[in-house]
Amino acid sequence: MSTNGETGLPIIIAGAGIGGLTAALCLHAQGHEIVLMDRARQLSEVGAGLQLSPNACSVLDQLGLLEDLTPHAYAPDFVKIFSAKSGEELARVTMGTFLKERHGYPFWEIHRADLQRVLLEKVQASDGISLRLSSEVIDLESSPYEHLTCVFQDDEISGNLHCRALVGADGVWSRTRRLIPGHEDAHYSGQVAYRATVPIDAVPERWRHDAGLWFHKSAHLVHYPVRGGRELNIVGLVEEAWEDETWSAKANKETLLKIFRDWPTEVRNLLTIPDAWLKWALCSVDAGGPWTHGNIALIGDAAHAMLPFMAQGAAMSIEDAAILAEHMHQDVENIPAAFRAFERQRKQRVQHIQGISFRNARTFHYGGAMAFARDTVLRLSKPTSLAARFDDIYGWTPGQ
Ligand SMILES: Cc1cc2nc3c(=O)[nH]c(=O)nc-3n(C[C@H](O)[C@H](O)[C@H](O)COP(=O)(O)OP(=O)(O)OC[C@H]3O[C@@H](n4cnc5c(N)ncnc54)[C@H](O)[C@@H]3O)c2cc1C
Incomplete structure (x- = not known):
């Protein structure tokens, strides 16, 4: 059954990094139709190691991905x-x-490219998630409290796409974040x-x-x-x-x-x-700033990029994706309320972990x-x- 509401419009996710791919899978599992855009021409083999702690693995397990990840992961004693x-x-x-x-759940060390590839393969195998590469989300044209028109740049041509909501998973230099009044900048x-x-x-x-x-x-x-x-x-x-x-x-x-x-x-x-x-x-990016505005929500580094001294950046984007989808299930006819509830539920935990990361930077x-x-x-x-x-x-x- 589709939960795209009366509009039949998709949710657009800006950014097919770890957070965006996970959000696409979690929202799709709730029945939402997704357009996942990334400005990159291809999701290439960039990055190095990152840590997948048990909290992140619990979400990946819900998505049925632990078996696919096992050959790529390493669990140190x-x-x-x-x-x-x-x-x-x-x-x-x-x-x-x-x-x-x-x-x-395990505590794994994994190469970012391996994690991204496993998530991507699942996205590509999912009817109802349309992946568009070389598509940079640049603006929204209508009021954030009405149905949105997302403006994107696609290989020199700009295009418009109507959507129910925009999820900004576009990383630390997020363009989506600029659409949120009072947002924090990256430092x-x-x-x-x-x-x-x-x-x-x-x-x-x-x-x-x-x-x-x-x-x-x-x-x-x-x-x-x-x-x-x-x-x-x-x-x-x-x-x-x-x-x-x-x-x-x-x-x-x-x-x-x-x-x-x-x-x-x-x-x-x-x-x-x-x-x-x-x-x-x-x-x-200070996690204390706003993450949502009307039908726009930020997840992962776009909302709260943190120093890697607790190794929780990827894990927090994965957790965000799962909780955002949970709220979209509970309150699907009122997206602004669902997004606000998501932000309320997540903020304290993310600020706590961001704080430990800052303290570790000194210690x-x-x-x-x-x-x-x-x-x-x-x-x-x-x-x-x-x-x-x-x-x-x-x-x-x-x-x-
Ligand atoms: C190339 C790359 C390599 C990384 N390597 C590591 C690593 O080795 N170890 C580690 O711990 N962390 C790494 N990180 C960071 C780590 O992946 C993130 O901290 C964490 O996974 C949170 O991810 P995220 O999905 O919020 O953001 P990100 O992983 O940063 O993903 C953001 C995605 O959004 C896309 N994007 C940006 N702007 C737009 C736009 N306007 N429209 C559409 N798409 C857009 C980007 O191309 C990118 O794919 C890397 C990030 C990137 C982008």
Whole structure:
């Protein structure tokens, strides 16, 4: 049965990233007809690793995708935390079976391109979701409280499409966000992520199995296997001015090695392995700003891009998609009310997680006495207690 109401018009989703693809599937499962637009010519193999915690996996399970994702995912037994000053292992966080049994879903590391491809294949197999690439959503012409006319740019030609609602899943530099009065702008955080992936055989045996998190003054490093354990994802996060014109750029390995010059030799050796590095400016959007206006709603990075220091950016966009669809089911004849209820339900949780990410940005980069205190607490912590600290985040499921 279609729930497109009396109008028979589709819902347009701007952006076929992780949030947009998931929203298309969740809304389609409720019977809505979807037009999913992305400005990219093709959804190509870009990006590197991201973390899919049990809360995100619970939504992907509802969509029947866990089996398709399994060959691409990797579930480390531990995150090992090191001091980059001394090279000492400070603590371990128990992951793997412990988290799966605790929350009912796995904690996975996955390549963004693999996750996007699995979501895309399901979208392409779904009658009722029309995917339009090379289509950039640029404006809305009518009042947001009436049926909308979405204006898009399609390979030099601009077109109009009537719709019931517009969901902006168009990322941190969202154009849809500009349609929301009083919206927050994206801000550069002063932090840059240097990223690379390498074949797992290229790295020493020691780094092939668990995730690693290294703390140093003004920088930290994360590495974990992706692609079913066949590649290692390496991310160096540093405080740096951003001078490039675009928000991601090719990075110079020599510059990176200079930044990490006083790190342990084994880490510096790891950083020499990739032939190519990319760097990304880390930007955020204050989750406290408005996410909805009439028949327009923002999800994911468009609403609340966060620093990656809780590894919850993709997970929050996946959660948003599920909850937006739930409200569209409950209150389908009154979309503005459904969107407002979605925003009310989500905001506190997302602000909480965005806040932890900001705090981690400071804690991970402590030096001196603060670093000493942090490291002492970590040394005294049990691996399972460290894993249980985030029960409220990882234990979330869409039905809550
Ligand atoms: C190319 C790319 C690579 C990334 N790589 C990583 C990674 O390796 N690790 C990680 O943790 N996070 C990565 N991220 C970020 C991560 O995917 C997001 O933080 C998270 O998944 C939330 O996703 P989102 O769907 O809200 O936004 P995004 O994933 O940013 O997706 C937004 C989508 O909207 C499209 N778009 C933008 N403007 C318009 C418009 N006006 N009209 C139509 N379409 C539009 C973009 O082309 C993009 O496909 C990446 C994002 C992108 C876009």
